[in-house]
Amino acid sequence: MMDYSRLSPREVRRLIREGKITGPTSGMCLGYAQANLVSLPKALSYDFLLFTQRNPKACPVLEVSDAGSRALPYLAPDADIALDIPKYRVYKNGVMTGEYFKADQYWREDLVSFLIGCSFSFEDALLEAGVPVRHIEECRNVPMYNTSIPLVPAGVFHGNMVVSMRPVPRDLVVRAVTVTAAMPRVHGAPVHIGDPAAIGIQNINKPDYGDSVTIHPDEVPVFWPCGVTPQAVVMRVKPEFAITHAPGHMFITDIRNAHLKD
Amino acid sequence: MMDYSRLSPREVRRLIREGKITGPTSGMCLGYAQANLVSLPKALSYDFLLFTQRNPKACPVLEVSDAGSRALPYLAPDADIALDIPKYRVYKNGVMTGEYFKADQYWREDLVSFLIGCSFSFEDALLEAGVPVRHIEECRNVPMYNTSIPLVPAGVFHGNMVVSMRPVPRDLVVRAVTVTAAMPRVHGAPVHIGDPAAIGIQNINKPDYGDSVTIHPDEVPVFWPCGVTPQAVVMRVKPEFAITHAPGHMFITDIRNAHLKD
Numbered sequence: 001m002m003d004y005s006r007l008s009p010r011e012v013r014r015l016i017r018e019g020k021i022t023g024p025t026s027g028m029c030l031g032y033a034q035a036n037l038v039s040l041p042k043a044l045s046y047d048f049l050l051f052t053q054r055n056p057k058a059c060p061v062l063e064v065s066d067a068g069s070r071a072l073p074y075l076a077p078d079a080d081i082a083l084d085i086p087k088y089r090v091y092k093n094g095v096m097t098g099e100y101f102k103a104d105q106y107w108r109e110d111l112v113s114f115l116i117g118c119s120f121s122f123e124d125a126l127l128e129a130g131v132p133v134r135h136i137e138e139c140r141n142v143p144m145y146n147t148s149i150p151l152v153p154a155g156v157f158h159g160n161m162v163v164s165m166r167p168v169p170r171d172l173v174v175r176a177v178t179v180t181a182a183m184p185r186v187h188g189a190p191v192h193i194g195d196p197a198a199i200g201i202q203n204i205n206k207p208d209y210g211d212s213v214t215i216h217p218d219e220v221p222v223f224w225p226c227g228v229t230p231q232a233v234v235m236r237v238k239p240e241f242a243i244t245h246a247p248g249h250m251f252i253t254d255i256r257n258a259h260l261k262d
Numbered sequence: 263m264m265d266y267s268r269l270s271p272r273e274v275r276r277l278i279r280e281g282k283i284t285g286p287t288s289g290m291c292l293g294y295a296q297a298n299l300v301s302l303p304k305a306l307s308y309d310f311l312l313f314t315q316r317n318p319k320a321c322p323v324l325e326v327s328d329a330g331s332r333a334l335p336y337l338a339p340d341a342d343i344a345l346d347i348p349k350y351r352v353y354k355n356g357v358m359t360g361e362y363f364k365a366d367q368y369w370r371e372d373l374v375s376f377l378i379g380c381s382f383s384f385e386d387a388l389l390e391a392g393v394p395v396r397h398i399e400e401c402r403n404v405p406m407y408n409t410s411i412p413l414v415p416a417g418v419f420h421g422n423m424v425v426s427m428r429p430v431p432r433d434l435v436v437r438a439v440t441v442t443a444a445m446p447r448v449h450g451a452p453v454h455i456g457d458p459a460a461i462g463i464q465n466i467n468k469p470d471y472g473d474s475v476t477i478h479p480d481e482v483p484v485f486w487p488c489g490v491t492p493q494a495v496v497m498r499v500k501p502e503f504a505i506t507h508a509p510g511h512m513f514i515t516d517i518r519n520a521h522l523k524d
Contacts, residue, residue, distance in 0.1 A: 046308040049315065050326055054336075064312055066416075074316075074414070152336070154328075184446070 004028040009076065009252045013084040022086050022101055024248035026120065033186065033257050034250035035062050035075065035115040036227045037085060038234055039103075039243040042067045045112035047155025051233065052114070054152035058161050058229040060185050062253070065113040070104075075115055075253040082107045087246035094238025103243050111243065117186035118227050118250060119164055121257040122179070129179045131172050134213040141248070142166070143207035144226050148200025149191060151233070159233045162209070163191060163199070164226040167219040176222055185260045192223040199223065266290040271338065271514045275346040284348050284363055286510035288382065295448065295519050296512035297324050297337065297377040298489045299347060300496055301365075301505040304329045307374040309417025313495065314376065316414040320423050320491035322447050324515070327375040332366075337377055337515040344369045349508035356500025365505050373505065379448035380489050380512060381426055383519040384441070391441045393434050396475040403510070404428070405469035406488050410462025411453060413495065421495045424471070425453060425461070426488040429481040438484055447522045454485040461485065 004012055004021070009029045015021045025034055040048055045067070052059040063075045070082045081103075088103040089096050100106070119142070123133050135142045142164045149161040168176045173193060181189035196204045204221060205212045209228055215221060231244055245251065266274055266283070271291045277283045287296055302310055307329070314321040325337045332344045350365040351358050362368070381404070385395050397404045404426045411423040430438045435455060443451035458466045466483060467474050471490055477483060493506055507513065 046311070049308070049311050053311065053315070053323055053326055061315055064315055 005030045009254050010078065012252055013076070013079055016086050017080070017083045019101060025086060025250045025252055026248060029252050031124065031256055031258070033062070033121045033253045033255045033260055034118050035253055036118055036230070037081065037113060037115060037243070037245040037251055038230055039081070039111045039113040040234065040239055041108065041241055042110045042112055044156070044239055047157055048114065048234065051151075051154035051157040052116075052230065054154050055229075056184070057188055057191065058151060058225040060117040060187055061114060062117050062185060062255070063115045067112050068109045070107065070113075072113070072115065075251075075255055077254070079251075081113050081251065085245050085249055085251050087249040089244045089246050091235070091239070091242040091244070093240060094235050099246050106243060108241065114230070115251060115253075116227055116230055117260070119187055119224060120250070121186040121260060122183050124257055125179050125183060126166075126176060129175055131168060131176045131179065134167050135211065138213055140211035140213055142210050143212050144209040144228055145196075145201045145223075146208045151229070156237045157233050159229075159236055160200075161191065162226045162229040162232055163223040164210075165204070165207070165221050165223050167213065167215040168222045169219050173220055173222060180224065182261050183257070186257070187225045187227070190222045190224050194220050196221060267292045271516050272340065274514055275338070275341055278348050279342070279345045281363060287348060287512045287514055288510060291514050293386065293518055293520070295324070295383045295515045295517045295522055296380050297515055298380055298492070299343065299375060299377060299505070299507040299513055300492055301343070301373045301375040302496065302501055303370070303503055304372045304374055306418070306501055309419055310376065310496065313413075313416035313419040314378075314492065316416050317491075318446070319450055319453065320413060320487040322379040322449055323376060324379050324447060324517070325377045329374050330371045332369065332375075334375070334377065337513075337517060339516070341513075343375050343513065347507050347511055347513050349511040351506050351508050353497070353501065353504040353506070355502060356497050361508050368505060370503065376492070377513060377515075378489055378492055379522070381449055381486060382512070383448035383522060384445050386519055387441050387445060388428075388438060391437055393430060393438045393441065396429050397473065400475055402473035402475055404472050405474050406471035406490055407458075407463045407485075408470045413491070418499045419495050421498055422462075423453065424488045424490040424494055425485040426472075427466070427469070427483050427485050429475065429477040430484045431481050435482055435484060442486065444523050445519070448519070449487045449489070452484045452486050456482050458483060
C-alpha cells in the first residue's frame with residue numbers, strides 16, 4: 001500500500017480525481033484537515049444551516065458552497081467537490097441508491113454542499129500531545145454511540161447527538177480536554193467524561209457505529225460530539241435527494257489542522 | 263441615574279418592557295452578555311445566515327429565531343424580542359423610518375431575528391484582566407472604523423469589515439489578545455495590531471463611527487472585528503424591511519459572559 005501521508009492535499013486530490021485513489025483517506029496528508037460532506041437541495045439548506053448554527057459542537061461547519069457551485073474557495077480553491085472525494089453515496093428519499101467514485105453525473109444545479117469538521121484533526125493533536133488514541137493503536141474504526149443528549153431542533157431537522165469515544169488514561173484526561181477544546185471547528189471539547197449511562201449509552205462494548213476498543217482499568221471513557229450526527233439527522237427526514245461522502249472517504253482540505261485554532 | 267449593574271437580566275428586561283428603562287444598556291447586568299439585533303424577512307435570511315457563517319469574527323451569531331417567532335429559547339427563555347429592547351429602529355428599503363420603544367406593532371410574521379455577540383462582553387474580561395479600556399475611562403463611545411479588510415460574500419451580502427479600536431499599553435498587548443481570543447462568540451481575537459494604514463484606516467483620530475479616544479505614547483492601537491459590520495452590510499443592500507436595536511440599546515441575555523468561552 002502506498003504511503004500518502006507526506007503528499008500535499010492538492011496532489012492527493014489529483015490522484016483521487018484520476019481514479020488512482022479510491023479507498024479511505026485516514027492517514028493521508030498528515031497535518032491537513034479532512035471534512036465530511038453533506039450536499040442537499042437548496043430547499044432544505046436553510047433549515048440545515050440553521051441546525052448547524054444551533055448545534056455547533058456536533059455540526060461544526062467548515063464551509064458551505066454557493067447553491068449549484070462545486071467550488072470551495074476557502075477549503076481548497078482548485079477542488080471540485082463532485083470529483084475529489086474517493087467515494088460518494090447518493091440518496092433518494094432517504095434511501096441509498098448507490099456508491100460512486102465520481103458524483104458529477106448525479107450533481108444537481110440546486111445542491112448546496114456542507115463541509116463539516118472531522119475528529120481526524122484533533123486525533124493528530126491528541127497524539128502529538130502524548131494522549132494515546134486506542135482505535136488507531138488497534139487499527140479499528142472509532143466506536144460511536146447514539147445518546148440521549150438532545151440537539152436543538154431547526155425546521156425539519158431534529159434528533160440526538162451521536163458521540164465518539166476514546167479511552168484516556170486518568171492522568172491525561174485534563175490534557176485531552178484542553179487539547180481538543182482549542183479546536184472548536186472540529187468538534188472541540190468532550191461532551192461527557194466517565195459515565196456512559198449518564199448520556200444514555202447502555203453498553204460501552206456495543207457501539208452503534210464503528211468498532212469496540214479496549215478500555216484498560218486505569219482509563220476513563222471520554223466522549224466527543226461526532227460528525228456522524230449531521231448525517232444521521234439529515235437521513236432521518238428522508239430528504240428527496242442527498243449526496244454524502246462514503247464513511248471514511250473524506251474530503252482532504254488545504255487547511256492545516258493547526259490553523260483550525262484561529 | 264439608577265444603577266442597574268446588579269439587577270438580573272430578567273428584572274431589567276421587565277423594566278424595559280414596562281417602559282421604565284428607555285436608554286442605553288451599557289453597564290447594566292454586569293457579567294451578562296448583551297447582543298445586537300438584526301431582524302430580516304425570511305426571504306433574505308438564508309443569505310444572511312450564510313454570510314454570518316462565512317464571517318464569524320465580524321458576525322458571531324448567538325441565536326437565530328424561528329421565522330415569525332419572537333422567542334429566544336437559548337438566550338432568554340422568557341423574553342419577547344419585539345418588546346425587551348429599550349429602543350428599536352425600523353427600516354424600509356434601507357431607510358430608517360423611525361425609532362420606537364416597542365417593535366410589536368411593526369412586527370411581521372416572516373421576520374427572522376439574528377442576535378449577534380457584542381464587544382461589551384470582552385471589555386468586562388479585559389478590565390478583569392487588568393487591561394485598561396480607554397473609551398470607558400473617558401466616558402465615550404468606542405471608536406470604530408471602516409477598513410479595507412474584505413468580507414467573504416454570501417448571496418446579496420458583501421462588504422468590508424468594520425473594526426473597533428482600543429489603545430493597549432505595549433506590555434499588555436499579549437494579554438489583550440489571549441483574553442479576547444478565548445471569547446470567539448463575541449468577536450474573539452483582534453484582527454490587527456499596530457498599523458492603522460495597513461487595514462485602510464487613514465486617520466486614527468477620525469473614526470467613522472463612535473468617538474475618538476486618547477492614545478498614549480507607550481500604547482499600541484489594537485483593532486477588533488465590530489458588531490456594526492453586520493448592520494452596515496445589511497443596510498448596504500437596502501432590504502425591503504428590517505428592524506434593529508438602536509445603537510447602544512442592546513438586548514440583555516441570560517447568558518453569562520464567562521459561559522461564552524464554551
